Amino acid sequence: MKHDLMLIFVIAVVTFLTRAIPFFAFSHKKSPLIEYLGKVLPYSIMAMLVVYCLKDINFLSQFHGASEIIAVLSVILLHIYKRNTLISIVGGTIIYMICVQLIFV
């Protein structure tokens, strides 16, 4: 019980540290490389997060990841034609839910 709370405390502190370190480490010097990284990293990282979300698709499974493929394409098409973030997200999610709950079961 006491150990549990200590554990949660340690994890909370270390988590905050991993978030805070860049702000301490790079707050004073203005290196052009760091500035450059701050500019281009978001592009690469967001792409990586998309891969992260889709990492568990199994193309060899029964439906070959059909739900994910359909839903991802829906989001892309909705967004290109409507350019409305909410419509793209809600629409894609509903399509995905229909796929995994009703079609590819």
Add this chain to the structure above:
Amino acid sequence: MKKIIKEAFVASIPVLMGYIVLGMAFGMLVQAQGYPIYYTLLMSVFIYAGSMQFVTINLLTSGASLISAALMTIFINARHLVYGLSMLDRFKSMGKYKPYMIFSLTDETYSLLVAEKNNDKRYLFFISLFDQCYWVIGSLMGGALGSFIQINTKGLDFAMTALFIVIVLDQYLNSEKHLPTYLGFVISIICLMIFGSTSFIIPSMIGILVSLIGMYKKEGNYEA
């Protein structure tokens, strides 16, 4: 002020859906392991890191030592080091909100802030605050009513994936140079194939950093 809060709420709606669902999944899991609900509350308020909290449940049940918990935390949260790098400028003018902005910089909040053009500090603060509220509310709901919920929420967590896809698309459509985006995709897919789905994030980040630094050395003043 009211207008700012309202705009921040609208901007945070994509995360609302994802966090309520993921938070509920987390709360139910804590409950299923027989822990009191205040554990859920403590973790969601003070740790506030989605994947790390799921791992925390394992660390709790296995009675892990404090040191191994700390190491595990560094490993899983290493990606946050990189988030900070791209928020250095953004948070510079956040004043008294800055500590909370750093504390609450989750994957999802990062993705909203990265895409945000409005630089009003109260607006950005409320986006971060709303996101955490959704997470706390979701996890408490999961803990409290877990077994009573009748709606089939299977697949609802795709909202998070959709949010990330939309942000990548917006970045892509609003920028002239696409190399950083391609690098992100290619490197993480290669790492996923080599290292597998549970441990490809760290190698991907190292690969991305190294290749971006390489690009910087080659091009000098590249503008994204």
